[in-house]
Structures are given as structure tokens and as C-alpha cells.
Amino acid sequence: MTYFNKNMPSGVFKWRGANKWLLMLLLISSNQLIAKDINLATAINLMLKENPSLKIFELRKRSLDGAQYTAGLNPEIEMGLEAENFLGSNPYTAFDQSELTVSVSSVIELGGKKDARKNFASTKYGLLDAQRKINSLDLISELTDSFIDALATQERIKLAEESVRLSEDIYESVKRKAKAGAISDVEVKRSFASLKQAQLTLKGEQSKLERQSVNLSLYWSEKQPQFSHLSGELFDFGVVKEIGQLHQNLEKSILIQALTMNQRLAESTLAVVQAESKADVNWSLGVRRIEESNDAALTAGFSIPLFKRKRNKGDLMEVEAEIDSSRAEQQIALLELYGQVNEFYSLRQAAIEKFNVLENEIIPALTHALELTKEAYLDGRYGYLEYSAARADLIQSKKSLIDTAQSILNYGVQLERITAEPIYNDTAQTQGGDS
Template sequence: MTSLSIIMMEYQVERRPGSFHQGGAIFFLAFVLTGMMSIQNYGVALANAAAPTADVQAGGISEKGDLTLRQVLQLVLQNNPELSAFSREIAAHEGTKLQAGLFNNPEFSIEAEDINSSNSAIQKFATFRISQLIELGGKRPARVNVATLGQELADQAHAAKRLEIIARTASAFVDVLENQAQVSVMDDTLHLVQVAMETVVKRVEAGKAPPMEAIRSKVALSTASIELEQARRSLSAARTKLALLWGEAEPRFDRVLGELESFVEIPEFDQLVKRLEENPVVRQSLKNVAQREAMVELEKARKIPDITVDAGIRRYLGTDDTTAVVGMSIPIPIFNRNQGNELEARQRLNKAMDERMSVELQLRTEFVRNYESLLAARNEIRVLHDAVLPGAQNAFEITNRGYQLGKFSFLEMLDAQRTFFQNRILYVRALANYQRLVNTIEQLIAAPLADSATDSTRLNNQGKEHNQ
């Protein structure tokens, strides 16, 4: 069993909440579960991942049940119409490549002269001729090269779209996880508000608290009910958004299974920025430049005139004699030397080069922004987990007990309670934001962060050994 298989099995093992450890983030699991190890074998890996399993068949999913990320990815890769459209485009390029390599068809012609003339001195004859255009200057290989690069360009576009859809699916999966956690927090809030209201009512009935506190507790209960309903509606919208990725208008699953508290070691900036070149969008821009260069060579080859050779027989009708005829024609490149098409091809090559530089700059800018946001999100989670949440929980428990003993007012208890649950919601949002940022970073480098972290550790160890 490979290490990747072990990772996939261990993902379902329960983790201690709130602990920071090196593990696969959501998008890392997307890569692992689809078998993606590098962009070179990306197509084969996703083709294997798209194969139906016992849990997910091509026709859809069961009416009820929980979905893992593996199942979601399989559904999307099998049924997403955007990927299907890109696959059709690749298949179309097969025809373009085939057509580019074909020779020109020969032409058969029949000529007859003076067949209705009454002058016996004029020879009547008919000529049967076959003509063949012969391309010179390497036009056909150049055409095939352009078509081949066009197909490779379509492959890279398909890989880029697949990577985008995987990242979009992982983010939508995180959205559902986040909303499920928020519904759970809101449900806990409603339960504790109900308990608090019962305590308030007892204190009011016993004459230990003013009647106004009972009214305030009912308002707090109504507010908690509204917030719970809003969280449920947000969850419903997130589930629908996820289901739409594989073409289902209505979600037919119960829950998604995953762990928001899953963290990955973040490699150094310099280590990650080098991997931007592996992004299929960059490879697509490079392939576009290569195709434009091939088109320039094709237009240069088209400057060389082609020749047409013909051969046939001529039949003299009056004498029944037959003779062979041969011929050759070649255009004289005086006016049209294909200079316009060559100029156009060169300008489009310059445009492709500018677009490549623009793509690299845009990816680097986006990477810098998301990398800094990821570091900030990690620090935010640590502060919330280590300081804010324990303090808010402790304050809530103390004020709650103190209110029952009459040491704190109802408003102080209610404020501590709301602060605690607001920070729980903030923690859930921070976790989800962290996972989405990991998804984005891994989409930009087209590889799991764990792989980059391993490479960085190995290089550091090698450097230490060399210094020793």
C-alpha cells in the first residue's frame, strides 16, 4: 500500500479538536483523492479518479446519505458540463491534426478541341490529364506542427479548467462544512438560551429577579431562533451550490463529511513561488507562444511557390493516334509573397509573448496576496483557539453560575453568552477561510502544499549535511 493510500485511509481517523498538526488540507485531499502527483500525469490521474466507485455511480447518488470529498470529486469529474465541453474541443483537434497531414487530392480533367469542326485540315483530339499539386518548403510538416501544438494547447486548457473545477469544488465543499458547523453552533446557542430563559423565569417567579428579565430572555430566545433559521438557509444554499457542480438542481445528500480543523505546514515563500511555473495556465501560455512561433514558420513556408505537375494522354480522333502529354506550372511570386499573413503571424506571436508575461505577473500577484492572507489566517486561528475561545468560554461559565447565585445581572450573563458563541462562529469562519486559502494556493502552484513542505525540508537537510 502506498503512502497516498494510507493518507486517504487516515483522513477518516478522528482528530483532537483544536490541535495544530501537519495534515492534508481540503484541496490537498482533492489532489490525493484524484491521484494527482504532478501536472505531467494530471490527465491520467483524473481519468482514474472519474471512474465510478461502489458509492458513486454514473447515474448519480443515492437519495439519502453522507458525502465525502472523494465522492463529490468523482461526481463533479464525471458530470460537470464544462469539463465535457473541453473534452469535446480536444477531440475536435484530433480532426484538425489529421486534416493538416493529408496530401492534396489529384485532379482529373478532360479536354476536347475542335470536335465539331467541319474542316478536315484541323486535327480533332481529346486530352485526358491528371494533375497533382506538390507543396514545397515544408508546408505540410509545418501545418502538422501547428495542429499538434493546437491540440497540446487544448490539453493545457483542459488541465487548467480541471484544476479550476477541483478547486471550486473543494471550496464549495468547505462552504458546506462551514455552514454545517455554524448551524451546530447556532443550535447550541438556542439550547442554552432556552435553559437560561427557564432559569430567569424561575428567578422571576421566586421574586429574585425583576419581570423585565423574563421579557429580555424571550427576546434573546427569538433572536437566537432567527439566527438559527438564517444559518439553516445558508446551509441549504451552500448544499445546492455544491450539487449544481455535478448537474443536480436539488441536493440529494444529507451531510458532507470532513474536518475543518485540519492544518498543513506552510512552506517558505521562495519555495512555493518557484512552483508557479507548474500551473497549467502558465503552461498554456507557453504552449500558445510555441504555436504562434510554429504559425510564423508556416507562413514563411507559404512564401515558397508550389508546383503543379500533370501527365496524361492525347487522343487524335481523326487518325486514332495517341500521344503522351506532360506539363508543369508554378506561380511567380511578384505581387503576393504572403507578406501580409507573415506580418500578422509575427504580431500575434508578440501578443502571445505579452500575454505570457501578463499571466505570470497576474499569478505571482495573486499568489503573494493569498500567501500573506494564509499566514494571517493561521495566526488568527491560533489566537482564537489559544486565547480568545478559552477566555470567552471561561467568562461565560463564570457569569452563568454567578447569575444563578445572584452575583451577576441578566445582561452580564447574556453578554458573556453572546460573546462566547460569536467567537465560536468567528473561529469556524477563520477555519473555513484558512481552508479556502489553502485551496487557492494549491491551485496556483498546481500541487499540494504538503509536497512543497516535504521538498523544502529535504533541501534544508541537504544544506545542513553539506555545511557539516
């Protein structure tokens, strides 16, 4: 694009400061126009960067960093001061007979307690990562469903505009016949009411899209949408993998991985409890000052708690039960996922069959029927009710086509949420669904 020409008259365009700002504004405006369309991939990227619920996991990771640091610390060393034989009755009224002991003490951990604690903290990182992935996957699924719903509303707006045009056509035809005295004013009023109803439907769909756009932008923390149009193909469904392939992916599902991490966390807890069952050695070492003889001597001691394993038996039983429970939960969850995959896969296939019948048989037949009914109405062979019913049937079938396409895509989103992997074959993408 050429913004100026050196051969232009001097009064037409001069390259000066004010015009530089004008050019910048034009470029900015151009970029804003480009940004008015948004596709699903852009929406997901914005959400992953800006959604506050995902930032919580970074804070939780920082908390785990602190727990990991603490788990790697050795037992603390304590310093003690002990005084004996002072401020009593004769001959202990002063400090002449006192004994002062300065000592240090600590614990020698046995049974690999430190390693068990560190392993427990490390396992929490894996669980946190699995939870973050599940949260991200749920948000992506919710955003995708919302995007599909808004995309369907865009198509319904187009259909509502078509309905308004058809209603206007019928209204004009009715008015012409009424003016010629061929029909009564009752049909004019009916066609006028039908037109107004179509216009109300259009306004309702437009208002719905505005609400959906706001809800979409909230996913990436924008209170007002910076886009005006959604870019996407509502009627392009792709080809889904065979159901056997989807079943194979279930054991790798992030949902199962999270349950596996719960089991590993319980196993790490068991290792900590088992390590705690090993008694530690408490030791102390000090120097004692004896004032009466003006002498000093070393002191040393150690102690071991008795029956430590017996006292931890209840904790061991509790954690072992948690491990068995985690294994059972994995098996139950896997069966539930199999059932969900079967259900959504079957619903999607049935919806695709319905879509194909609507698109290839019902809508073409109703379109032809509307044309024939219009001709018959203008010739006086059909009345207004037949003409209006033919229009309504066609519009309703096209609306059903949009609703069915929306359901097909929503079922695909649920399948991807369950398997946590792409469900579509990279090759063999067909327009209008599975073949």
C-alpha cells in the first residue's frame, strides 16, 4: 500500500510528525481489525497464559519446594545448660557446691527416614503435575464446548436472517394478493406477525452471542471481548479413531495417571511410616564444671525409645488400607471411563447419521417443497397456512442440522477429555463427518 507519492502536490500529503502519528494509528487500526476474528487455538493459548486458576499450581509448586527443602534437613542440634546444687539449704546456699553442665544433643536417624521424607515430597510433585494437567484439560474442554456453542449461535444467526428474508418474501406476496382482492386481511396480519416473530428470534440469537462472547473472553481474564467473530467450521467433524484405539488410550489417560500418583503417594507415606517404626538414637555430649573441687569432666549419654514398631502398627494398617483403596479406585475409574467412551462414541455416531439424513435428504426435499408451495400459493392452489408451514418446516430442519452438528462436536470434546489424547485420525478428514 502506498501512503504518499513524492510527485503529489505539496498540499496533498506531507511527511511530517503529525502524519507519522496518523500512519501509526492506521497500522494499529489495521491490526485491531485483523484481531477481530478469533479461532479456537488462539482462545486456548490465551486461556493457558492468563487464566488465574492455572497460576495457582505455580504457587503450590513453590510450597512443595519448601517442603522438599525441609525434608532434606538433618535432625537439629540442641544446646543445653544445666545447673545443680545451688540456692538451697546449707551447704548449698550459694554456688560454692554447684555443678554446671553445658551440653549439645541431637538424634541419629535410623531406617532411612531422611530418604523416605524426600521421596514423599518428590512424589507430591508428580501428583501436583497430574492435577495441573487435569485442571488444564477440564478448562480446555469447557472452553472448547463454549466456543462450539458460540459458533453454533453464529450459524443460528445466519439461519434467523434467512428466516427473516423468507418471512419478508411471504409477507410481500400476501400483501400483493390482498391488494388484488384475492385473500382477506387476516392472512396479511398473520404473515406480519410471523415476520415480527422471525425478527425477534434474530435479535434473541444476536443477544445470546454477545453473552457467549463475554463468557469466552473471561476464560483469559478479559471482561470485554476484543473479538467480534469466531473463526471455525461447525460442519467439519473429522474422522474419529476406531473405538478399540480409544479404549487402548484409556490406561494412559491423565485421570488414571492421577489415581496412579495417589497410589504412589500412599506408598511413599507407607515408606515414611515404616522408617518411623525404626527407633532413633538420642545422644548428648557435654562438659560439667564442679565448683567445690574446681574440676571439670565430660558427660555423655544416649537413649532409645522402646516398642516403637508396636506403637506405629496402627499407622501402618491405615496406610496399607489407603494403598489397597487407591488400587480399587483405579479399577473402578477405568471401568467408568470405558463406559463413558462407549456412550459418547455411540451418541456421536447416531448424531452423524442424523446429520447426514438432514443434510442430504430432508433439507433438499423441504427446500424443493417450499418452492413448489410458493408457486402453488401464487397460483391460488394453496392457502397461506400451507405456504407458512413449508417455510417453518425448512427453517426448523436447518436449525436441527445446526443443533446436531453442535452435539457431534461436543461429543468429540468429551471423548478427548476422557482419553486426554487427540481422537481424530490425521489422515482422512471428511467434510460433514465420518464416512
